[in-house]
Amino acid sequence: MNFLEKVGLGKSRSAKDAKERLQLVLIHDRAGLSPGRIEALKDDLIDVISKHVEIDRDLVEITLTKDRDRQRLVADIPLAPPRRRR
Amino acid sequence: MSAKIVTITSGKGGVGKTTATANLGVALASTGASVVCIDADIGLRNLDVVMGLENRIVYDFVDVVEGRCKLRQAMIRDKRLEQLYLIPAAQTRDKTAVSPQDMIRLTDELRSEYDWILIDSPAGIERGFRNAIAPADIVLIITNPEVSAVRDADRIIGLIEAEEKGPGKLILNRVKPEMVRRGDMLGTEDILEILAIDLIGIVPEDEAVLVATNHGVPVASDTGSRAGRAFQNIARRLNGEEVPFESLDGRDGFFGRITRMMKAGGEG
Incomplete structure (x- = not known):
């Protein structure tokens, strides 16, 4: 919301906000996975993968998405920067 | 005659x-059909006041379930429409006084003699809701264009599908x-896209x-109001008629877009 909208002069688009927030919350509702549970899952996943390969923990991202009729858990797991061998 | 049960x-x-x-009851009965409305909100009785029949209650649904009276004795005839009846909820009991099997058994008793049985479900997703959908042939999900109501509608749609009572149809109310x-305000198209369900009104x-509720006369008795007409149209759609969706904003484009969405939904 910009300044003009806040003071009631610009065109408000609160319905757009409502739609976007609903779509996001319903993705979690339908999967039965709250954002908190996804964080816990992320921590477990990091532990398991770290046993096999060095990863950049801070950049790991787990997101719930929806395409057509199927929901998808998408994990983006960047590896740690390669160390140069001499 | 075999009644259709609508929750x-x-x-x-x-x-x-x-x-x-109350309004679908009035609208369906106005077309000459026989209709029984059942208040399944045990403990929070209200359908009686909305229909204006609160002074005529002798027995209620729990009295029938527990054998204190016959089903016919708990049925209250509407003041204006001869073929419209109400079975009121008990006011001093709770949802556990009735089971889903009771609902199926008692509505089965009515099926052969009436055209429609309408069940007013309580809010929530617990026992009262389970009771209300147990005998349903058709489930109508009603929502308002606000985030909390739409979110709850989505949850209900999921539960109805899990109970194999789906897919259900949507009434968008108070637009x-x-x-x-x-x-x-969320528009019809937004809500249909989010919920992925067919619209019925x-x-x-x-x-x-x-104003109508203040008088105890459902608004569908009066063809002069926009809401009354909207409920009458839903009743006609329940009867299988193809009634175009109301153009609420007075522009031609609106109804055209909704019709296209319905058609796309039907083919998909």
Whole structure:
């Protein structure tokens, strides 16, 4: 919301906000996975993968998405920067 | 004759289940069909006051379930429509006084003698809701254009499908066309896209509903109001008629877009 909208002069688009927030919350509702549970899952996943390969923990991202009729858990797991061998 | 059993439910309270049940009862009975409305909100009886029949109650649904009276004795005939009846909820008991099997057994008794049985579900997703959908042939989910009501509707749609009572049809209630137009209220298309469900009616916000309820005469008795007409149209669609969706904002484009969406939904 910009300044003009806040003071009631610009065109408000609160319905757009409502739609976007609903779509996001319903993705979690339908999967039965709250954002908190996804964080816990992320921590477990990091532990398991770290046993096999060095990863950049801070950049790991787990997101719930929806395409057509199927929901998808998408994990983006960047590896740690390669160390140069001499 | 074999009645169709229609349950009106929502998840969230206060979105218009009882008002819709009373009005669909009136609208269906006005076409000459015989209709029994059952208040399944045990402990929070309200369909009686909305229909204006609160002074005629002798027995209630729990009295029937527990064998204190016959089903016919608990049926109250409407003041104006000869073929419209109400079975009131008990006011001093709770949802556990009735089981889903009781609902199926008692509605089966009515099936052969009436055209429609409408069940007004309580809010929530617990026992009362389970009771209300147990005998349903058709489930109507009613919602308002606000995030909490739509979210609860989505949950209810999921539960109805899990109970194999789906897919259900949507009534969008209390729409303010001018707010939709200026981008401050979720529109019909937004809500249908989010919920992925078929639409059976759009009811505009209308002061006539409260005025009618004050008098205990459902607004569908009066063809002059927009909400009354909207409920009559839903009744016609329940009867299998193809009735175009109301153009709430007075523009031609609106109804055309909704019709296209319905067609796309039907093919997909």
